[in-house]
Structures are given as C-alpha cells and as structure tokens.
Amino acid sequence: MRLSKRERQKKLKLSLEAEPFLTDEEMARRFGVSIQTIRLDRMELGIPELRGRIKHMAEKNFDGVRSLYPEEVIGQVTELKLDHSGVSELEIREEHVFARHRVARGHHLFAQANSLAVAVVDAEVVLTATASIRFVRPVRLGEKCVAVARVTKVTSNRTQVDIQTFVEDEVVFQGVFDVYRSKEDQ
Numbered sequence: 001m002r003l004s005k006r007e008r009q010k011k012l013k014l015s016l017e018a019e020p021f022l023t024d025e026e027m028a029r030r031f032g033v034s035i036q037t038i039r040l041d042r043m044e045l046g047i048p049e050l051r052g053r054i055k056h057m058a059e060k061n062f063d064g065v066r067s068l069y070p071e072e073v074i075g076q077v078t079e080l081k082l083d084h085s086g087v088s089e090l091e092i093r094e095e096h097v098f099a100r101h102r103v104a105r106g107h108h109l110f111a112q113a114n115s116l117a118v119a120v121v122d123a124e125v126v127l128t129a130t131a132s133i134r135f136v137r138p139v140r141l142g143e144k145c146v147a148v149a150r151v152t153k154v155t156s157n158r159t160q161v162d163i164q165t166f167v168e169d170e171v172v173f174q175g176v177f178d179v180y181r182s183k184e185d186q
Helices: 005-018 024-031 035-045 050-060 106-119
Strands: 076-081 085-091 126-135 144-154 158-167 170-181
Touching: 005 024, 005 035, 024 035, 076 106, 085 106, 106 126, 106 144, 106 158, 106 170, 144 170
Parallel strands: none
Antiparallel strands: 076 085, 085 144, 126 170, 144 158, 158 170
C-alpha cells in the first residue's frame, strides 16, 4: 500500500534525520516512488540535496584535518574529532572493483582506513609506521563502506588508531594503525 504524500514526507524527514547520507535513489527505493518524487518532496520540506547535507554534517561534526588536505582522505569524512575518533564513507564504484568478479580491490579499503587513521591525529606531519590489517569479507560493487576510527593509545611520538569498516552492520575490514607524529607537534 502506498503512503499518502503527507505520510511519505514525514517518514522521509525522519529517515534523513536518522541517516543524513541517504541518496535520492536509496530513498526512492525505500518508499517505492520515483527519484523525481523524492526530489520534489525534499524541495517542499526544505531539505537540501545529498552534497548540502554532507557539507552541513561536516561543518557540525568536523575538527580541521591538520595532517592531510581534506581531498587526500580516501572516502568522504563525515565526522572527525582530532586525537579521538573519525568516520568516513566510501561507496564502491566501477573504478574500485576487479572487472571479472565485481569485488573491491583491497588497496581501496586499506587506503580509506589508512588515510582516516592519519587524518584523525592532531599533528602537522603524520606517517603510518605499522599496520596490522584483516580483510573480513569481500566488498562488492555498490556497497557503502563506513570506516570508524578510534584513537586507543597515545605515546610521546606515536598514536595507535583502531579502524573498523562496515557495510551496513557487518564488519568487512579491521586494522590497527601505529602512526608516527612529528616531534614539533608535541
């Protein structure tokens, strides 16, 4: 049974409050309507498109990255608290997968986690010293990888950052990154 316009718009608003990074395509599938209907609903409700929502969330939940330029982080950083935690999202597209099996190449998952581990450290110069990683399961074309970083240990010139990457609620990648922080920042 189709929802009325009012009910759909109410549920759309609630969905975007809970998951602000949903695309118009994902919402159209959820509500069984066209992408254009979702766009019209968003406009009527004053809800910006995905890029606008990402920018708003980033401004609200983002400390400034010191160790990298924001465009050097692999994936879209959605939350960053320096020397504490961070979150980035990476949607697996054609350029990320092996053509034959449509499975993501491992270096993309590693790059997402590694760049987030470096970005979360509050220093000008941050380099990965060691990394212990584990690929839990293959990631397929179209899946959205959400990497969650947590700083677990800080010593004089090193920081340990634990990363877990999820597709929906399933862990697909784990890593412990020991990163070097320049002495000038201590």
